[in-house]
Amino acid sequence: MRWSRLTKGLVATALPVAAVAMGINATASASASSQAANAFPAHYAAPYLELSSGTAGDMAADMKATGLKDYTLAFLIPKSGCTPQWEAGNSALGAFTSQVSTLKAAGGNVIISFGGAEGGELAQTCTSVSSLTAAYASVVDTYGITRLDFDIEGGTLGNTAANTRRNQALAALQAQNPNVEVDYTLAVDPSGLESDTLNLLKDAKSKGVKVNLVNIMTMDFGDGENALNDALSAAKGTATQLASLYGISTAQAYARIGLTPIAGKNDDNENFTQANATTLETFAAANGVQELSFWEVDSYDKGTGYAYSRIFNKITDGTTTPPTTPPPSGGSTSYEAEAATLAGGTTVTSCAHCSGGKKLSYLGNGGTATFTNVSEPAAGTYTLTISFMSVGQARTAVVTVNGTAQTVSFPETPDYNTVVTKAVTVTLKAGSGNTIQFSNPSAGAPNLDRIVV
The missing domain is CATH 2.60.120.260 (Galactose-binding domain-like)
Known part of the structure; x- marks a missing residue:
């Protein structure tokens, strides 16, 4: 996340870091792994929180204000070799388990996200598939979670060796623990996913990774069009692509999509307004989109009184459910x-x-x-x-x-x-x-x- 694509085809560049580390609390008062993970609803909101000692309390504050209970925590990046750390503040694995436990005890859950625009992803520095598998498993066990997200963009996306290694490790992890679900967060154009992102998903499929969700970053399109229009167009294009990739209906493809805009002003000066968020939530609910997210709770939504969280949380526990049985046709017309x-x-x-x-x-x-x-x-x-x-x-x-x-x-x-x-x-x-x-x-x-x- 935190990326800018001012024109199609440019290499992503990072936004300024919004949160300044305020200290490290690497020793948690309680173990998150002792609190079992809660099941995600069929449709839910899980906005990104750039996790640090200065922002970890935002989950409780947001939940109290809006009722939203699911969050995507960003980002775990390589410290060295096969050891991850939290990007904002360089906190060690195991930090913030007490906050995660409190959220889970209230019925919520977290998705832990690896990668992002700046810090790289563990598969780049951990070159043994078995060690990488163990590192991912350690995150699952430490925080007592079942959902991992991989935000692969910029130069990380172009590292095909790391992409292959990651997919091999994730397939092995799911073989060891079938409860683990894998999400990929990827850049998108108004027409849908570009070839390199599709190739990443094709490789995951060939390695046997069960990808639960493709979360598209509907932001910073840089084409002069309205941010909402581009987001809707990207969602439609991606649904068509995923239907083809996985041999499913378009409705079923929407159930495997996440939509993640920036909550407010984008880097291309387009503004994703609260009215836009309402329309996107309506679209998502009508089409059975699995996840709505946004970047980011602390730097973008907190100042609005968590307005974007409140809007997107309307999809949680909604009644719009795509069909579970594939239609008998071979495609859409x-x-x-x-x-x-x-x-x-x-x-x-x-x-x-x-x-x-x-x-x-x-x-x-x-x-x-x-x-x-x-x-x-x-x-x-x-x-x-x-x-x-x-x-x-x-x-x-x-x-x-x-x-x-x-x-x-x-x-x-x-x-x-x-x-x-x-x-x-x-x-x-x-x-x-x-x-x-x-x-x-x-x-x-x-x-x-x-x-x-």
């Missing part, structure tokens, strides 16, 4: 809304941020849009992902699939530059004879960009 059959006053209008440059307006109040010849190779239950705008208020639409209607609620979206998605479950028959109609007989429905099945 997109249908642009402007290609639908329109009636009752629905019209096609321009839309700079829509996938095809157009959207449907004046849908509802008798106006309809009907998608015909929607094709699937096999009958079954599918995820219908609807890209829409609903500016000014929340709206509903009646979605009728092959004669079976359901009323779908669409949340308010902030402006006409923000396209949001909503996932619903539909039943389709084999072949190209499926019909999907959008309507609302008595009120206005959202503007439609496209549907994906």
Whole structure:
């Protein structure tokens, strides 16, 4: 984390260190390993905290203010060889176990993150796979946790030998302790993951690492676009890539994604506002995103009264759950809304941020849009992902699939530059004879960009 990409393709550079070490408390008053790890919800918020003796108390303060109970602690970096230390303040492994124990006793949990933009990652200095496996296991045991995060970026990402060694060690660790879950935190472009980050995930897959989550850093895009728009675009692109990589549906891919913006001003001077955070949380909940995070609790969110924590924590224990059974199709197909059959006053209008440059307006109040010849190779239950705008208020639409209607609620979206998605479950028959109609007989429905099945 703490990285800046001012233009696409530039090497990441670190932000100024926000927290100054205030001393080291390497001797904990209680052992975190004595307190069993709690299970993470299916969907949750776990913001980053740059851990030091001066910030460790922020977990309790944030939890008291917002109810948020899960945190990502950053960063463990190499001290030397196979020995890690906390980057901020150079605290030894074993520091802050009392704070972790207190959080777990209150029902919370932590993810411990290795790497980051500046300090490197243990696989670069620990050159024995067995010793590296033992080092990772020691972190799990010391803090009594089950989730490890690896923030691999900049020059660390380009170290293919270390990447291979890390993946070998993580596969061995999971073989020894199947409860250990592995997350990768990676840089992203508005279109999705670049080839080097995808190669890292492909290597992890080939080594047998069970990657629980790909957490994308939706920050510092440097393209002059709105920070929220870039974040939403990156999430959609990454979901498509992960669906292809792991042979799963797009809905299931969202369940393996984390989204991590900067809470406030980015290094490219874009500002990720609290309103943006609300929209991103709505998008994440609607699409079944597993994790929302942000950089960073102490330096960015504490001064707001933990507003970003409060907003993102809405996703925790939410009811939006992606399907657990893969749909029988071999992939997703997109249908642009402007290609639908329109009636009752629905019209096609321009839309700079829509996938095809157009959207449907004046849908509802008798106006309809009907998608015909929607094709699937096999009958079954599918995820219908609807890209829409609903500016000014929340709206509903009646979605009728092959004669079976359901009323779908669409949340308010902030402006006409923000396209949001909503996932619903539909039943389709084999072949190209499926019909999907959008309507609302008595009120206005959202503007439609496209549907994906």
